[in-house]
Amino acid sequence: MAAATALAGAGCSGPPEEAIVPYANMPEGGPGNDPVFYATAVTHAGYALPVLVETHDGRPTKIEGNPRHPMSLGSTDARTQAMLWQLWDPDRSNMVLHGDAVSVWDAAREALLARRAAMADRDGAGLRVLTGNVTSPTLLRQLDALAARYPGMQWHRHDPAYPLAAEEGARRALGRAAQPMYHLEHARVIVTVGADLFIDTPQGVRLAREFAHGRGEARSGARARLYAIEAMPGLTGAMADQRWSMTPAEMGGLVERLAASLGGSATLGQEGGSAEGPAWESGLADLLRGSAGEAVLVVGPALPADVHALAWRINAMLGAVDKLVTPVPVRSPPGLGALVEAAAAGEVQTLLVLDANPVYDAPGKARFEEVLRRVPWSMHVGLYRDETARACTWHVPRAHELESWGDVLAWDGTPTIQQPMIAPLHGGISPHTVLQVLVEGEDTDALTVVRQTWAARWGGDRQAAAGQADAGGNGVGENRAGDERWQAALRTGYIDTDKLGQGTEAHAGQPPSDHGGDRRGGRGGRAAIAATGMGDARATQAEDLPxxxxxxxxxxxxxxxxxxxxxxxxxxxxxxxxxxxxxxxxxxxxxxxxxxxxxxxxxxxxxxxxxxxxxxxxxxxxxxxxxxxxxxxxxxxxxxxxxxxxxxxxxxxxxxxxxxxxxxxxxxxxxxxxxxxxxxxxVQTEMSMHGRDIVRVEDLNAPAALPAAEPPSLYPKVDYPDYAWAMTIDLDLCIGCNACTVACQAENNIPVVGSEQVRHGRVMHWIRVDVYREAQATLFQPVPCMHCENAPCEAVCPVGATVHDSEGLNAQVYNRCVGTRFCSNNCPYKVRRFNFFDFADHGASAAAHQNPDVTVRQRGVMEKCTYCVQRISRARIQAQKEGRALHDGEVVTACEAACPTQAIVFGDLNDPDSRVSASRASPRAYALLEETNTRPRTRYLARREDTAARLEPDDA
Known part of the structure; x- marks a missing residue:
């Protein structure tokens, strides 16, 4: 395939010289005008978030989850969706800088080579490399090669997003550094302490899907139960059968008391550790004890390491280790504190900072900035000229993850391949290339470096792997060792270890050295947990206000x-x-x-x-x-x-x-x-339903109700001979993560308006997630356009801009709209958005990343959810080419595709076997504001409450 090319107006640098990657799904006869999808990954805290990237004429325009990857299963989170904005951000660094002077990469490389030559006689003494959390097998191989060449070199890690306490807790309990990987699909009782399972974690998408699977059981005894203890209300607490509020110090005491109730003896010294807990704690301990083998305790990243270690012991007592929670080994280099001490002592002569920003986000950052400026030579490689870049001697713009080759591990240890969607927009350099200058003295391209890693792991020839990709896009070393595996990895997005015979453990491709890190060994598994002491913990002293x-x-x-x-x-x-x-x-x-x-x-x-x-x-x-x-x-x-x-x-x-x-x-x-x-x-100031059944809640233990009969109407029934599109949203599965909102924004070219306009109520999102607090319960409700059969907006439009089409969609004809806003005033759901100003970004970079299948609206135009009509049209055209009708599930809206719990279902009502028809037949199905007789095509399934799961008394 031809390489990805950017529009000339976007200021792109043209296609990569190497052949671009294979299709995830090759369309018959080539791409034509259809979008093309590639499998790759972006990262969070160093871990892979696997995705498929939609491209139009070589321009990345949308991110979807990778359905083949075990940590995605086709869904995404809000952060992943928004990585597209970061790719096209015009504020990204676009030049090499030496101090404040503009330079070029060749000059920066020569300066780096000069430092390399100066270090040769001292075995690298004075050389430090600072990174975020690293799981890339290739980057770790390069760091190890650098350490082998320069034994005096030190690698340091600083990543505020990385759960450091969880790693240290595993070391104290298991004898080795690890992160917990949870398997909630097998859990019937889940207890979280200070943890939000579904957001701000690299395993959140997978955990949300597994939780939804357990939540889908209709019977009270089979349905997974969730109990949450948290300080700041979060999504997990909102979805819990019961939640309680505690400070972090009180949470340590709770965990200690649970351990004692289950037969443990270690103490933490936490506040409340020696006091008797509330009455519900004994019921929680009894439930955990009675659910051994199907119960798991999850501790949040903000709690101390000793609490995490005790959680491992509790899970061992419950029989959850290696079943509901498994330790995933990680690398653990020294942290930022050791670097600051060395720099303050004058021991750091050369510092390479790879995509970290400690001048902004380090504890005691004033001291770090001070010692950084005392380092004789420093180079920052990052996407932005941020706070740390401005304090370094050199700054080199980094290639975005969607612009460069790489590899990275998912949270479960699955090796995931990163491949470029487009040539670097701002001349960015890959960190692999920068490190290779120090390791080998050559700025080898990232593709070659990554291929070398996997050729060595697969037993291939290193020299063969060092060749360049051929023009046919077959990768390096065609017909040589590992090429077939490489091609398969590019198409699936990850190393299929079952087929390749390789393990997916987190240390895959990672040598044991930590370059000065904690190398303490120890026994693993349940035996290590039972035998390990807890160590000391600092007690938080209670203080009187203020x-x-x-x-x-x-x-x-x-x-x-x-x-x-x-x-x-x-x-x-x-x-x-x-x-x-x-x-x-x-x-x-x-x-x-x-x-x-x-x-x-x-x-x-x-x-x-x-x-x-x-x-x-x-x-x-x-x-x-x-x-x-x-x-x-x-x-x-x-x-x-x-x-x-x-x-x-x-x-x-x-x-x-x-x-x-x-x-x-x-x-x-x-x-x-x-x-x-x-x-x-x-965006929402009233969170009470004031006695209305906007979000319906049903008792899971009550007798099932019959499906509600549709109320009579004076309007004649309209037949839709071809398709009748509809949507259902299961409020029992919606976790309120807002992934649907940002996915819709990316798909439909929805602009941002800024804080001032948000305060005026002019936010433009086509689907919002309303939040209601009722009787100690938090309820979520996504609200797109309802696509009403009896649409109030259509009757009042003086120019016929809002109309009903032949498939039941409430359509908006933008070039007819004159901005009267009558339709918005007459909409009881308030889902229509008006462009009070020209909110759309018309810059070159914005035009490059916008979806070409969706009109960019101008000032004075009303807009709203269209059920992703462009996706319907694309699928219909393809079906017509093949002479067939559309299949159920062939049209997937952007919100449906992103939803990690599969709460949103879209399809054809004319197909009695479709998923949407089945969901609308549920006794839980209802129409929002049904009394208005709008007959919406979007319907909801009521939230279910398992009253038998509640522990009394409720102290929430």
């Missing part, structure tokens, strides 16, 4: 701050608060009352230990643990770009570090009220 514990968490979408310049994520409403373009000091109502604070007030939070502090707006959140403030990281960027700079407050200013220099997730702070008031950009 001293308070501040919990620092990664933002649900921006993470630790690397995605702060992503406008799709900035404007995506946070799951339970519906807040956009901001972070806040969240606290419970009682805590706010004691502090005499209200939502929007400004509070100063000053760390007791170091005196650093921030001024943050207050946000009262029902269900939040009392005596605690939660502040999200990832905001307050100084050099993020035109979108993210100056948005929110920098919570890292409060963060403290432990004796190893690793960040702590809680800090003691003094809180005081300051002058001023802050206006939030909420």
């Amino acid at each position: 001293r308070i514990t501040v919990q620092l968490l990664a933002d649900p979408y921006l993470g630790a701050g690397a995605l702060a310049n992503n406008a799709w994520l900035q404007e995506l409403p946070r799951p339970l608060t519906r807040l956009t373009w901001d972070n806040a000091a969240f606290m419970g109502p009682e805590t706010a009352r004691k502090l005499r604070l209200d939502t929007g007030d400004i509070a100063t939070l000053t760390a007791v230990s170091g005196g650093a502090g921030v001024a943050a707006p207050v946000h009262i959140l029902p269900g939040h643990a009392e005596g605690l403030v939660t502040l999200h990281l990832g905001y307050g960027r100084r050099q993020a770009g035109s979108v993210g700079t100056g948005v929110g407050v920098d919570a890292y200013a409060l963060q403290d570090r432990d004796e190893h220099g690793d960040p702590l997730s809680t800090v003691q702070a003094i809180v005081a009220r300051a002058e001023g008031h802050h206006a939030y950009a909420h």
Whole structure:
């Protein structure tokens, strides 16, 4: 296939010189005008998020989940969908810089080679490499080769998004560094402590699918039960059969008491550890004990390592280890603290920073910036000229993950291949190429380096692997060792280890050395857990107000701050608060009352230990643990770009570090009220249903009801001879993750409007996820256009811009619309969006990434959900070419494709065997605002509540 080429107006550098990758599904006779999909991966905290990327004429325009990959199963999360914005972000670094002077890669390479020559006589003493979390077998091979060439070299890891406490907890319990991989498809009782299973974790998509599978059991005894203990209300607590609020310190005491109830004896020294817990704890312990072999305990990344170690022991007692939770080995190099100490002592002469930003996100970052400027020579390789790049001697723009070759492990250890969708838009350089300059003295292209890794693993010839790809796109070394496997990996997106006979353990392709890291060995499995002591834990001292514990968490979408310049994520409403373009000091109502604070007030939070502090707006959140403030990281960027700079407050200013220099997730702070008031950009301000059955909740143990009869209507029934499109949304499966919202935005060229317009109620999302709080329950409801049979919007349009088509779609004719907004006023669901301004981005980069099958709307035009009519048309045309009718499941809307729990079903009502027909026949099916007699094509399945699963009394 021809290489991917960008539009000339987008300022692209043209196709890669090597042949581009094979199709995931090759269309008959070539691509024509149809989109082409490629399998690849983006990363989160160093782990693969496997995807298929849709391209039009060589331009990546949409990301979908990879249905073949075990960690995706065809779905995605909001963060993954938004990586497309990052690819096309015009604020990305576009030039090599030496200080503030413009340079070129050749000059940077020569400078790097000069440092390499200077280190040769000293065995690399003074050379340090700083990265985020690394799982790439190729990058790890290069780091090991560098360490072998220069024994004095040190590799350091700094990644605020990486769950470091979970790794250390596994080391204390198992004797080796590992991360827990959960298998919820086999669990009947799931207890989470400070953990949000479905968001801000590389395994969230898989866990959501597995949870939905267990949730789908209709019988009370067979349905998986979920219990959540959390400080900041999250998606897991919202979906739980019962949740309780606790501070992180109290959670440690709970875990200790559960261990004691199950027969354990270790102590943590956590607050509440020696006190008797509430009455429901004994019921929870009894349930865990009675469900041994089918119960699992999940501990969140913000809790200390000792709590994670104790969780391994509890899971061993429950018979869950190696069944419901398995340890995935990881590499554990020294952290940032060791680098700071070495730099302060003058031991660092050359520092290579690969896509990390510690000047912004390191604990005690002021000291790091100080010692960084004392390093004689430093090079930063990253997507942006961020805070760290500006403090380094050299800055080299990095090629985006969708622009370069690579490999990376998924959370379960599956090796996943990354391949370029387009040539680097800004001349970016792959980290593999940069490291190869230090290792071999040559800037070898990334494809060759990656092929060398897998040729060696498959027993192929290294020299054969070093060749260039041929013009036919068959990869290097055609008909040589490993070529067939390589081709298969490109098509599937990952190394199919069952077919290739290779293991998928996380250490695949990773030598044992950690370059100075903790190499403590030990026994693994259940025996190691039972035999290992817990070690000491620092007790959190209770303080009287105005001293308070501040919990620092990664933002649900921006993470630790690397995605702060992503406008799709900035404007995506946070799951339970519906807040956009901001972070806040969240606290419970009682805590706010004691502090005499209200939502929007400004509070100063000053760390007791170091005196650093921030001024943050207050946000009262029902269900939040009392005596605690939660502040999200990832905001307050100084050099993020035109979108993210100056948005929110920098919570890292409060963060403290432990004796190893690793960040702590809680800090003691003094809180005081300051002058001023802050206006939030909420997309939803009323979260009560006021007695209406907007979201219906049914008792799982009650007798099943008969399907509701459709109310009579004076309107004549309309027949649809070909297709009658419809959608159902199962509210029992919707976890409120908002993946559907951003997927729709990417598919349909929906613009962002900014915080000021959001405050005016002018957000443009075509599908929103409403949140309701009713009787201690949190309910989610995605709301797209209902596509009503009796559509109120159609009757009032004076120019016939909103019409009904022959397949039941409520269509919008943009070039007829004159902007009266009568249709919006007459819509009871409020799903129509009006372009008060020309919100669409008409720049060259925006035009390049927009879906060419969807019109870009102008000012003064009404728009809304179309059921992805362009996808319907594409499938219909293909079916007509083949002389057949459309099959069920052949048309998949963007929201349906992204949904990790498969809560959304779309299809043809004329097909009695279709999934949508079956779901609408469910006794749980109902129409929203049915009393208006709009007869919507979009219907809902009621949320189910398992009253038998509740533990009494309810202290939530």
